Each structure stands twice: as structure tokens, then as C-alpha cells.
Amino acid sequence: MNDNLTAEGSALVLFSGGQDSTVCLAWALHRFRHVETVGFSYGQRHEVELRARETVRAEIKRRFPAWGQSLGEDHMIDLPSLGQISDTALTRDAAIEMTESGLPSTFVPGRNLLFFTYAAALGYRRNIFTLVGGMCETDFSGYPDCRDKTLRALGDVITQGMDKKFVIETPLMFVDKAATWAMAFNLGGDALCDIVNEHTHTCYLGERSLRHEWGYGCGQCPACVLRKKGYEKWQAEMTTSKS
């Protein structure tokens, strides 16, 4: 791994204020001299996650001054039309459940294809050709636009379509939630784990009043269950490795 002294180049991180994209942001700050963030607003049921972005960025600057110097601008892109056409549990008042296709009803078709394409257009204008996202194949959810094959193909398409060599980096692609916690610990120790636990948001229901060992959330929705299981597995692994 590089440290900050040898870091060079720049990256644009798709940053939602959630656990995964926060670890990706730390990963990028560890490797690149200049890092910018981009978020998308598309009528999510809860603005909680978007507010978490600001807090997480501020906390990273406060607790990691060297990273703070590398952390550049934050960009918000408004995509209300995505909410309009997706009609899923995230954007209207429907129950979050598994659908007949085997995907959760929170699925927004092709969402990451659009996000990366917008990020690339922004990166092109800002001279940043490395795009970083927290997509993960090992999730229970199996979103087809989170798969490695999909995103490698998308990187090729963007490279051809913009006539610039773009690289899509997905550091969490083959990592489970426990290993994501371990990665956070390796990158930023207890301070980064505290930021992830206290300030990132995962819960589909936008619940911020219930505090658990693993963070805030309803504790029942698929996102909370995944986060809770990952945290508990990581804790158990740490205990085993110490004994």
C-alpha cells in the first residue's frame, strides 16, 4: 500500500454518506494526492443519508488532517428524473421486500450505470479520470449493476465514449461487510471506525434515533441487518485473532 507521502494522481469518489462509500473515501485518500466527492440526489425517501455526507467529510478533515489536505471539492448532482422513473421502495411509500425477480424492492434499475456516467462527465471537466465506488458483489442483494463484470464493461464504454482513459475502482467488490470494517480499521484505526459507526447512515427507513453497537438504524430492514451482521462478525474475528 502507498502512504500519503507517495500518493499521487486524483480520484473522484461516489460518496453517499453510507458505510461503504465512507470506507472507499478513506481508501482513496490513502492512495491519491487529490480526492473529490460526488453525491446524487434523486428523491430518496430520506435526506438523512445526504446530510451524513457533510458530517462524514467534516469529521474526516478534523480527525485526519493529512487526508483533509487531499480532500477537495464536494459535488451534488440532482437526478430527480431517476426517482420519477424508478418507482421503487426507496422513492415512494412501499414496503421493502424481496420481489419475484429475487431483488429487493429498493432496486433502482441501472442506477450505478447512470451514477458512473454522470461522475465521468464531471471527472472529464475536472481532469479526474479515476472513479471510485463502493459496489460489492458479496452483498445479499445481487444488484446486476454492482457486479465487477458490469463495471469493468462500463469503464470501457466510458473510455470509448469520452475518448479518455477512465478507470473505475471498486475496492469493496469482493469484500464482505466484516472485511469492510477490517479495511476501515487498517486504513484509519479506531478514529475512522468511530466516524463510520457514529456518522454514516445505512438504514433504508432513515431511522436515526435508535443507537446500536453497530450504529444507528431500525435494526430490521435489510440494510440494517447486513450492517449488524457485518459488525458482529468483525468483532468476533477481532476477538479470535487476539486470543
Ligand code: ZN
Ligand atoms: Zn433499518
